Amino acid sequence: MAKRIDVSGLHVYYGDFLAVEDVSMTIEPRSVTAFIGSSGCGKSTFLRTLNRMHEVTPGARVQGKVMLDDQDVYAPEVDPVAVRREVGMVFQRPNPFPTMSIYDNVIAGAKLNNQRMSKSRADEVVERSLHGANLWDEVKDRLNRPGAGLSGGQQQRLCIARAIAVEPAVLLMDEPCSALDPISTLAIEDLIAKLKENYTIVIVTHNMQQAARVSDTTAFFNLAGTGKPGRLIEMGETNKIFTKPEQKETENYITGRFG
Numbered sequence: 001m002a003k004r005i006d007v008s009g010l011h012v013y014y015g016d017f018l019a020v021e022d023v024s025m026t027i028e029p030r031s032v033t034a035f036i037g038s039s040g041c042g043k044s045t046f047l048r049t050l051n052r053m054h055e056v057t058p059g060a061r062v063q064g065k066v067m068l069d070d071q072d073v074y075a076p077e078v079d080p081v082a083v084r085r086e087v088g089m090v091f092q093r094p095n096p097f098p099t100m101s102i103y104d105n106v107i108a109g110a111k112l113n114n115q116r117m118s119k120s121r122a123d124e125v126v127e128r129s130l131h132g133a134n135l136w137d138e139v140k141d142r143l144n145r146p147g148a149g150l151s152g153g154q155q156q157r158l159c160i161a162r163a164i165a166v167e168p169a170v171l172l173m174d175e176p177c178s179a180l181d182p183i184s185t186l187a188i189e190d191l192i193a194k195l196k197e198n199y200t201i202v203i204v205t206h207n208m209q210q211a212a213r214v215s216d217t218t219a220f221f222n223l224a225g226t227g228k229p230g231r232l233i234e235m236g237e238t239n240k241i242f243t244k245p246e247q248k249e250t251e252n253y254i255t256g257r258f259g
């Protein structure tokens, strides 16, 4: 079930370094939200705070609030592993477990959560997840072959299948197409459009055409200057951000005068 993310007054640190300052935003369920902005403005850092991956870096911490529907993601009693189960992540480079079969790659996370899963249940989850990732037809006859033997685009869809096998509410995607060719990129973009029917999707992208193609809402981040923290400058309906942004900084960025 897709969930709403509500962030208020979030400051994100690496040790003493304030990387992202005072972000508040609402990310709607069953929609795609794109984060855009120049290099180093904190898009990936901020993305990783949404499932508590940020704190895996030693010294990294946040101040402020992240709500997933009515659950406070950073409340002291909350287990970060449970948060990451609900808020899945897909990375820039496809990272299937190299020695595992396609089948085992898909079921890996789901099996960790439910170690006594029956073979027939696992078969069901694998098939559903591969269908969900638009990969079933391409791999159904070679499920026992290594995941590493697939093309880059197929590997990325395998990683998406692995992420959705645990039935998350949210999928975070950090430049999921930047290592892919244009055809594989289009396959992932089509998949994102389909996945948003069931998930809340947040994607970091450097490709503004991609943001315009896949997202409903766009958030533009920027740096006030070298060594200064990144900030959310403007967020709104994608079409509006790309045609009639309210902030001059956004306009300069999307028209290529900056960044």
Ligand SMILES: Nc1ncnc2c1ncn2[C@@H]1O[C@H](COP(=O)(O)OP(=O)(O)OP(=O)(O)O)[C@@H](O)[C@H]1O
Pocket (backbone or CB within 6 Å): 014, 017, 019, 037, 038, 039, 040, 041, 042, 043, 044, 045, 046, 057, 230
């Ligand atoms: N592990 C880390 N330790 C310390 N500082 C970091 C770490 N990772 C990122 N930073 C710093 O945090 C700031 C934001 O980086 P981040 O990678 O989130 O930006 P970004 O907008 O995603 O950039 P890009 O578009 O280049 O991927 C940068 O100043 C970066 O140097």
